Amino acid sequence: VWNGRLEGVRTGGLQITTLSWRISPFDLLQGRVIAPLQLTGDVEGDLRLLANMEDRRLMADHLRINGLPLDNVVLAGTTEIEALDIFFVGGACRQATGTIRSDVLQQSSQALRINGPPLAGEARCDGEDALITLVGQNPGADQVNIVMRLRGDGGGEWRFAILSASPEVQAALAVAGFQPDAGTGQLVRNEELRWFP
Numbered sequence: 758v759w760n761g762r763l764e765g766v767r768t769g770g771l772q773i774t775t776l777s778w779r780i781s782p783f784d785l786l787q788g789r790v791i792a793p794l795q796l797t798g799d800v801e802g803d804l805r806l807l808a809n810m811e812d813r814r815l816m817a818d819h820l821r822i823n824g825l826p827l828d829n830v831v832l833a834g835t836t837e838i839e840a841l842d843i844f845f846v847g848g849a850c851r852q853a854t855g856t857i858r859s860d861v862l863q864q865s866s867q868a869l870r871i872n873g874p875p876l877a878g879e880a881r882c883d884g885e886d887a888l889i890t891l892v893g894q895n896p897g898a899d900q901v902n903i904v905m906r907l908r909g910d911g912g913g914e915w916r917f918a919i920l921s922a923s924p925e926v927q928a929a930l931a932v933a934g935f936q937p938d939a940g941t942g943q944l945v946r947n948e949e950l951r952w953f954p
Contacts, residue, residue: 770826834861
C-alpha cells in the first residue's frame, strides 16, 4: 500500500504498463495524502496528487498520453501536457496553469472522417471549476473545441464541440454520438469523468 506498483492496467482503453506510487503513513495520520505517481505505457510521466479534507491538487511537470479513447476505439495520436498545476482550496479552484498540445485529430483523420487540426490550449480557473481547453481550426474552416471541466469534488466532464460544413464529417460525427447544438451549429458530445477518487 505505501510503496505500491501495478502492472498491466487497462483504463478507458489505454494500457498502463506500470503504475507505481509511494504514500507516507505519517501524512495520513495528519489527515493528508501526498501521492507521487509514476506511469509508463500509453500514459507516461510523473503525477503528484495532494489532498486533505477540503483541498485537492494535481501536478505534472510533463505527461504524455498516446491515443484518446472514444467509445470502443482508441484514436491515434499524442497529447503532451506541460507544467500542469491545478489547485482547489475548499472545493474552489485557486490556481490552474499548464499547457497542452495534441495531434490526435490529425493522426485519426480516417477514423473520424475529419481532417482535424492540431490542438493547443491551457489550464485556467473558471469560477470554482478548473478548465483545460484545447482549440484548433483548419484552413478549410473546421473548428474544434475540447473542454475538460474539473470540479473540486473530484468529478468533471469532457465537452467536445466540432463545427464543420462538410456533410460527410457531420454524418461521421453523428454516428460517433455527437448531437447538433441549434444555437451554435456545432456538433457536441459530453462525457462525465473522475479525475480524483
